[in-house]
Amino acid sequence: MNPHRYQKAFAVADYDLAATLTSGQAFRWRFRDDAWESVVNSRWICLKQNRNQFFAQTLVQNDDWKWLADYLQLEIDLPKILSTFPDDEPMRAAVAACHGLRLLRQDPWECLASFILSSTKQIVQIQQIVTLLCERFGTTVAVPTGREPMFAFPTVEQIAQRTEADLRACKMGFRAPYLLGTARMIARGEVDLAKLHGSSVEDARAELLKFPGVGRKIADCVLLFAYGFQSAFPVDVWIMKALQQLYFPKRRAHLKRLQKFSQTHFGPNAGYAQQYLFHYMRMKMNEEPR
DNA sequence: TCAGACCCTCACAG
């Protein structure tokens, strides 16, 4: 009784699906049988890239595929964004090394919750925690016959109703009260995530900073990856290393100096530039550890 | 403004 599959092909250019889905902005994509699988908007989704085409499959009838095009940001003009990057050597190297890297447009709650779980964690560990969280508290979604079950990301309510111990059992440690407190604030209506779409970046950031466990870095991740504020520039240890090495190789720059630099040097799409630097840095570290 | 603490897991020495 294989559920019916709905398919669509998208024409794409300058899109490196693998780089995009593994670049640390989303944590639920897996490569399997030559395709990328995940759950987006509570739907099982399978994506395959073949040169300048994506083939997408779901099991739920889609009147249109706008939700997916939006998530993948298929409509944006990448060359135009790249043209706003500063014309310097580090940026040219990063762009050359990460051809087709994109920013996704994710669900704010899933993004916020995932990045609360990310603090002082490696990407594989974040994936592990998110997987456990979805398995235990998320709603089952339809999958192809014979597959292991998959789950939607737990809703605000599904998290808010748990206990701190329930969450700690997902290996998230001291982040458990942060996630729980955040879910409960949203459930009580103290902050409306949907409203932030119409806000200025400063107002939206101020709202996100009200949540426990959310500081400047995580707030900027959510502003960038979920709300599309492309000036947001999350500064983490990797970006610190990148800025230090690439822009201040001779002398040691102070944290404050680097943060200031990040907000002035990279232009209107600074967040996009950040993603290129981040990915470039991780690639370089993998090639030559230490 | 600034260390420490915070949970937990893995990789890597010894």
Add this chain to the structure above:
DNA sequence: ACTGTGAGGGTCT
């Protein structure tokens, strides 16, 4: 095989 140690997309006090 086993224990010890350090560090990992930060934030809070």
